[in-house]
Amino acid sequence: xxFVFKTDYRQDIGLFRHNGDRFWYGLxxxxxxxxxxxxxxFYLGELTYVFVLAVAGIGxxxxxxxxxxxxxxxxxxxxxxxxxxxxxxxxxxxxVLSVPLATLLTTAAGLLVALPALRMTGIYLAxxxxxxxxxxxQVFIRWExxxxxxxxxxxxxxxxxxxxxxxxxLFYYICFAVxxxxxxxxxxxxxxxxxxxxxxxxxxxxxxxxxxxxxxxYKATAFAISAxxxxxAGCLFAHKIGYLAPDAFGIILSIQLLLMAVIGGxxxxxxxxxxALFVGALPQVIAVLRDYLPDRIAQQPGxxxxxxxxILVAIILFEPQGIYGRWRKVKLxxxxxxxxxAATFKRQKTYTRSERNK
Amino acid sequence: MxxxxxxxxxVRFGGIKAVDGIxxxxxxxxxxxxxxxxxxxxxxVFNLISRIYDxxxxxxxxxxxxxxxxxxHEIAGLGIARTFQNIELFEHATVLDNLLLGRHxxxxxxxxxxxxxxxxxxxxELAHRRKAEExxxxxxxxxxxxxHIANLSYGVRKVVELARALCxxxxxxxxxxxxxxxxxxxxxxxxxxxxxIKKDLGITVLMVEHDxxxxxxxxxxxxxxxxxxxxxxxxxxxxQAHPDVVRAYLGGV
Numbered sequence: 001x002x003f004v005f006k007t008d009y010r011q012d013i014g015l016f017r018h019n020g021d022r023f024w025y026g027l028x029x030x031x032x033x034x035x036x037x038x039x040x041x042f043y044l045g046e047l048t049y050v051f052v053l054a055v056a057g058i059g060x061x062x063x064x065x066x067x068x069x070x071x072x073x074x075x076x077x078x079x080x081x082x083x084x085x086x087x088x089x090x091x092x093x094x095x096v097l098s099v100p101l102a103t104l105l106t107t108a109a110g111l112l113v114a115l116p117a118l119r120m121t122g123i124y125l126a127x128x129x130x131x132x133x134x135x136x137x138q139v140f141i142r143w144e145x146x147x148x149x150x151x152x153x154x155x156x157x158x159x160x161x162x163x164x165x166x167x168x169x170l171f172y173y174i175c176f177a178v179x180x181x182x183x184x185x186x187x188x189x190x191x192x193x194x195x196x197x198x199x200x201x202x203x204x205x206x207x208x209x210x211x212x213x214x215x216x217x218y219k220a221t222a223f224a225i226s227a228x229x230x231x232x233a234g235c236l237f238a239h240k241i242g243y244l245a246p247d248a249f250g251i252i253l254s255i256q257l258l259l260m261a262v263i264g265g266x267x268x269x270x271x272x273x274x275x276a277l278f279v280g281a282l283p284q285v286i287a288v289l290r291d292y293l294p295d296r297i298a299q300q301p302g303x304x305x306x307x308x309x310x311i312l313v314a315i316i317l318f319e320p321q322g323i324y325g326r327w328r329k330v331k332l333x334x335x336x337x338x339x340x341x342a343a344t345f346k347r348q349k350t351y352t353r354s355e356r357n358k
Numbered sequence: 359m360x361x362x363x364x365x366x367x368x369v370r371f372g373g374i375k376a377v378d379g380i381x382x383x384x385x386x387x388x389x390x391x392x393x394x395x396x397x398x399x400x401x402x403v404f405n406l407i408s409r410i411y412d413x414x415x416x417x418x419x420x421x422x423x424x425x426x427x428x429x430x431h432e433i434a435g436l437g438i439a440r441t442f443q444n445i446e447l448f449e450h451a452t453v454l455d456n457l458l459l460g461r462h463x464x465x466x467x468x469x470x471x472x473x474x475x476x477x478x479x480x481x482x483e484l485a486h487r488r489k490a491e492e493x494x495x496x497x498x499x500x501x502x503x504x505x506h507i508a509n510l511s512y513g514v515r516k517v518v519e520l521a522r523a524l525c526x527x528x529x530x531x532x533x534x535x536x537x538x539x540x541x542x543x544x545x546x547x548x549x550x551x552x553x554x555i556k557k558d559l560g561i562t563v564l565m566v567e568h569d570x571x572x573x574x575x576x577x578x579x580x581x582x583x584x585x586x587x588x589x590x591x592x593x594x595x596x597x598q599a600h601p602d603v604v605r606a607y608l609g610g611v
Binding site: 013208 | 429430435439440447454458459460461463465471472473474475487488
């Protein structure tokens with residue numbers, strides 16, 4: 001067990017808590033940076049997809065995990081980002097300009113949704129955002145001059161650093177850089193007054209208000225930022241799937257994005273990465289498992305969503321803190337070994353229960 | 359010198375008059391207590407002052423400024439902080455985060471600066487931290503600084519809420535039943551702190567309280583309410599001796 005001896009207030013606002021953190025995160029970055037040497041093409045592509053998901057996950061985590069506003073319509077923001085980026089590329093806008101443009105456009109879309117959505121919370125907000133996603137999907141279908149309707153269009157392949165973006169190693173590093181920068185931005189936001197105001201709104205609106213938090217403004221900000229991150233992910237997503245069609249941005253994707261935050265662990269940026277790994281890897285795991293299952297089960301068409309749902313139910317029942325919560329418990333178990341008490345996290349659990357009964 | 363003045367304020371919820379034409383003034387540097395049986399409208403008065411409810415009539419004056427039409431989030435910036443009857447802390451954050459949120463009204467950085475965590479943000483965060491630490495020292499919360507609120511006992515939470523309100527550097531502090539749920543010892547501590555807040559920090563206190571020992575110990579003026587109307591106003595002794603107040607608490611005598 002490590003006890004950090006604090007001698008300076010700066011230690012509490014630093015990126016790392018102690019040198020151990022510096023070492024392990026540094027090692028992780030090195031490993032991820034060396035992945036193109038270690039992994040074959042297929043797994044590199046999967047890892048790239050996980051990074052893209054994680055960027056979108058940051059957006060959802062800020063909104064749902066930190067501000068407490070549930071959105072079931074984030075596929076729409078991902079779609080707006082992807083379509084905008086695809087359209088700009090078509091018009092000859094260079095890649096480095098098109099990505100920020102599409103991100104800004106999605107941010108504006110988020111702000112626009114926030115205005116009516118601010119009056120709602122909880123399940124009503126979830127329904128409203130869901131309907132927004134349905135509307136946007138229709139827009140993708142009908143606005144043929146831009147989106148080419150059902151047929152869709154293929155995303156252009158720009159040259160970046162003299163290489164085509166289809167180069168898997170280049171695309172991998174771009175996604176990794178975007179994720180790292182997005183993570184840094186999110187961490188900065190969360191250790192500054194804006195992030196604290198988000199958490200305050202989540203935990204008690206009335207107290208936040210009395211401390212001077214302008215509820216409407218901060219909720220709108222949270223929505224816009226969340227949409228912005230998701231739109232940024234959308235740009236990368238467009239290149240990942242290569243061909244944009246409305247059915248790529250349906251309700252299932254919205255649900256998967258939200259589940260990513262819930263499964264990873266609400267209210268933690270670590271959870272975003274765990275959730276993205278989970279959502280990205282599950283289809284592969286199921287594909288591998290298919291070979292070992294009896295045919296009658298393996299050939300069922302709904303196997304994947306079924307397993308997905310089952311795991312989700314299990315997580316909500318047994319580990320409401322998500323994968324990151326479980327990770328912390330396992331870590332503490334080894335840190336305290338052999339003194340770990342089964343009831344170490346008990347209070348949190350009973351607390352959640354009493355809250356649910358309210 | 360009057361710091362806060364309520365002028366003939368009233369609020370109706372449907373047909374019920376929760377507060378029915380109340381006027382009172384709080385002198386600078388005093389402790390002013392509102393007492394009254396349950397449902398007398400005490401907390402409603404607080405919610406009117408912190409602008410959570412809109413009064414149906416009357417005006418509120420703070421520091422010679424009409425605050426009747428201000429939105430709730432501007433009240434903290436003016437110098438009015440409050441605590442809540444049923445603790446409204448940010449449950450899933452640490453004590454320190456709660457106190458730092460109390461500094462929100464003094465935030466001086468913009469969103470883009472927060473995104474980049476510029477040196478300006480770093481400086482202002484450190485300044486907020488120093489202020490929060492002053493309050494931690496004042497209320498003896500050092501042992502709980504990094505605890506999550508969800509893991510704290512009720513008594514400590516009460517103090518944390520007081521600390522959060524002090525972090526806003528208020529001129530007027532509204533305490534809604536500061537002693538409810540506290541044991542005798544904790545209530546005594548609370549009484550000392552309220553006196554220190556008045557004397558050392560020079561903050562004017564307006565509180566709602568049921569515990570008459572605490573009321574007698576710290577109050578300069580007491581206002582008794584019942585059914586949204588004023589029964590009596592005066593020193594603690596005067597109000598307690600007032601026949602209407604005795605009748606309200608003990609029934610018809």
